[in-house]
Amino acid sequence: GQQVMQIPQYQHVQEGEDFTTYCNSSTTLSNIQWYKQRPGGHPVFLIQLVKSGEVKKQKRLTFQFGEAKKNSSLHITATQTTDVGTYFCASLPGAGSYQLTFGKGTKLSVIP
Amino acid sequence: SQTIHQWPATLVQPVGSPLSLECTVEGTSNPNLYWYRQAAGRGLQLLFYSVGIGQISSEVPQNLSASRPQDRQFILSSKKLLLSDSGFYLCAWSVYYGYTFGSGTRLTVV
Numbered sequence: 001g002q003q004v005m006q007i008p009q010y011q012h013v014q015e016g017e018d019f020t021t022y023c024n025s026s027t028t029l030s031n032i033q034w035y036k037q038r039p040g041g042h043p044v045f046l047i048q049l050v051k052s053g054e055v056k057k058q059k060r061l062t063f064q065f066g067e068a069k070k071n072s073s074l075h076i077t078a079t080q081t082t083d084v085g086t087y088f089c090a091s092l093p094g095a096g097s098y099q100l101t102f103g104k105g106t107k108l109s110v111i112p
Numbered sequence: 113s114q115t116i117h118q119w120p121a122t123l124v125q126p127v128g129s130p131l132s133l134e135c136t137v138e139g140t141s142n143p144n145l146y147w148y149r150q151a152a153g154r155g156l157q158l159l160f161y162s163v164g165i166g167q168i169s170s171e172v173p174q175n176l177s178a179s180r181p182q183d184r185q186f187i188l189s190s191k192k193l194l195l196s197d198s199g200f201y202l203c204a205w206s207v208y209y210g211y212t213f214g215s216g217t218r219l220t221v222v
Binding site: 031035092099104 | 144146153154155156158161163169171202209210211212213214215216
């Protein structure tokens with residue numbers, strides 16, 4: 001399946017600071033999905049991006065899909081302790097495929 | 113609404129023992145079903161997926177197997193567990209996009 005590289009692996013921020021995680025691929029992605037996994041929990045679907053240059057917002061979270069559809073980012077404005085967890089990007093090889101491939105995730109710690 | 117049930121939540125098994133993890137989905141028909149494994153502090157690895165009853169696709173060769181005896185039931189099995197089988201096993205389903213994961217089973221092989 002497609003390989004998606006995610007950076008950074010870890011990020012420690014002071015509460016109130018912003019946070020960004022990046023997802024990169026050497027090949028064009030048909031779509032990108034983002035998930036959040038709280039400590040001890042299971043991944044929870046956040047959003048899917050499909051269109052080149054697409055930007056979607058969910059409250060303090062902003063998701064972007066690159067113009068070339070080879071990269072994506074998740075930006076959190078003014079982090080809160082409830083944002084703690086690991087954020088994963090994931091991608092399907094193409095329409096009608098089933099092998100959702102996950103990046104290794106970015107583990108976010110928020111210092112109160 | 114759709115729900116996914118996965119059990120048990122935790123499991124400690126000796127090396128060489130068999131394994132059976134069950135996952136059931138409610139509130140949807142003909143879902144795509146998946147088994148993922150997550151090693152401690154690492155990403156998710158797709159093990160098996162199924163698009164229908166009796167249809168199983170394996171992503172990683174190993175001593176695990178999967179079965180789908182009913183539309184909304186997905187089972188992960190092993191005849192003899194290895195130490196390397198320890199991990200967090202997650203069942204998931206999807207219909208269109210966005211996977212919904214179960215709460216997972218933490219398996220420790222000792």
